[in-house]
Amino acid sequence: xxxxxxxxxxAMNAQMLRMNTTAxxxxxxxxxxxTEAGAYRARSPVFATVMANAANAGGVDVNGINESQAxxxxxxxxxxxxxxxxxxxxGSNVDPIEEMANMISASRAYQSNAxxxxxxxxxxxHTLQLGQx
Amino acid sequence: MGISFNQALxxxxxALKLREQRHQVLATNIANADTPGYQARDIDFASAMAQAxxxxxxxxxxxxxSLHLQSSxxxxxxxxxxDLKYRTPHQPSLDGNTVESQVEQAxxxxxxxxxxxxxxxxxxxxxxxxxxxxxx
Numbered sequence: 001x002x003x004x005x006x007x008x009x010x011a012m013n014a015q016m017l018r019m020n021t022t023a024x025x026x027x028x029x030x031x032x033x034x035t036e037a038g039a040y041r042a043r044s045p046v047f048a049t050v051m052a053n054a055a056n057a058g059g060v061d062v063n064g065i066n067e068s069q070a071x072x073x074x075x076x077x078x079x080x081x082x083x084x085x086x087x088x089x090x091g092s093n094v095d096p097i098e099e100m101a102n103m104i105s106a107s108r109a110y111q112s113n114a115x116x117x118x119x120x121x122x123x124x125x126h127t128l129q130l131g132q133x
Numbered sequence: 134m135g136i137s138f139n140q141a142l143x144x145x146x147x148a149l150k151l152r153e154q155r156h157q158v159l160a161t162n163i164a165n166a167d168t169p170g171y172q173a174r175d176i177d178f179a180s181a182m183a184q185a186x187x188x189x190x191x192x193x194x195x196x197x198x199s200l201h202l203q204s205s206x207x208x209x210x211x212x213x214x215x216d217l218k219y220r221t222p223h224q225p226s227l228d229g230n231t232v233e234s235q236v237e238q239a240x241x242x243x244x245x246x247x248x249x250x251x252x253x254x255x256x257x258x259x260x261x262x263x264x265x266x267x268x269x
Contacts, residue, residue: 001153004160011164018167047168059164109166112234116160119245123156126252131259 001124003058008117010050010059015110017062018045022103025094032075032089034082040092042068042099068093141262145254147185151178152248154215159241162220162232169228173220173237181215 021043028040043065050058070093078087155176165171222231 001156004157007157007160007164011166015167047165049165049168049171058161060168105167108234112163112166112238115238116163116241119241120156120160123245123248123252126249130252130255 001120001127004120005117007059008113008120010061011113012110012117014045014047014060014062015106015113018106019103019110021045021065022099022106025099026096026103028092029094029096029099031092032077032080032082034084034089036072036074036090039072039090040094041072042070042092042094044068044102138262142255142258144182144186145251145258148182149248149251149255151176151181151185151215152244152251155244156241156248158217159237159244162237163234163241165230166232166234166237167230169230171230171232173222173232174217175220175240176215177218184215 025042031040033039045065046063048061048063050061072093073091074088075091076087077083077089080089083089155178158174158176162173162175165173220231220236222233223236224233225231
C-alpha cells in the first residue's frame with residue numbers, strides 16, 4: 001500500500017509543476033521583447049504515466065515543458081525603450097483565460113491527490129491497529 | 134473441535150488484499166486524471182473475489198520462480214494481481230484520457246469504506262479468537 005504514497009506524491013509533484021508554469025505564464029503575460037525570438041511564449045508541462053510494470057501503472061512523470069507555438073503579437077510602441085528600430089515590440093502569447101482555467105484544474109487535481117494521500121494514511125493506520133482492540 | 138488459524142479469518146483476509154489492490158488502481162486513475170492517453174482501469178471486485186475463493190478451494194498452484202507462468206488462480210490467490218479491466222468512459226476526452234474524476238472519486242470513497250468494513254470484520258474475528266483462547 002505504500003506505493004500509493006508514491007503515486008499520489010508524483011501526481012501532486014506534477015500538478016505543482018503545472019501550477020508553477022501557470023504562475024510563470026501569468027506573471028509574464030505583459031512582458032515585451034525587442035525581437036520576435038526573444039518574446040515570452042506560454043509554457044505547459046507534458047504529463048506521462050510511469051509504467052512500473054505492464055500490469056500495474058504507476059504515478060505521473062513530467063516529460064518536459066512545451067512552449068506554445070502560437071504567434072506572438074507585434075505592437076507599435078515607439079515610446080517603449082525596448083522597441084526595435086521600426087518602433088515595434090513583441091508581446092507574449094500567453095492567454096490569461098486559458099491560464100486561469102489551467103490553474104483551477106491543477107489546484108483541483110492537487111486536492112484530489114492530497115485526499116487520496118490522506119485516506120490511504122488513515123487506512124494504513126487502522127490496519128496497523130488491527131487486532132489490538 | 135480444533136480451531137484452524139489458517140481458516141479463522143475466513144474470506145476477509147483475501148477481501149482485504151483485493152481491496153488494497155483496487156485502492157492502488159483507483160489512486161493511479163486519480164493521479165493520472167490529466168495525463169493524455171491514459172486509460173482508466175479498475176478491478177471487477179466480485180469476479181476477483183470469486184476467483185480468489187475458487188483458488189482457495191482448489192489449492193491454487195504455487196510458483197517458486199518468477200519465470201513460472203501465472204495461472205489466473207495463482208494470481209488471485211497469491212500476492213499477484215487480479216485482472217485489470219479498462220473502464221468505459223461516459224464522455225471520453227479528445228486527448229485519449231478516459232479518467233472521469235467524479236466516477237473515480239466515488240469509487241475511491243466506496244472502496245475505502247469497504248476496506249474499513251473488512252478491517253472491522255477482521256478485528257471481530259481476532260476478538261472472537263481471543264475470547265476463545267482466554268475465556269470470558
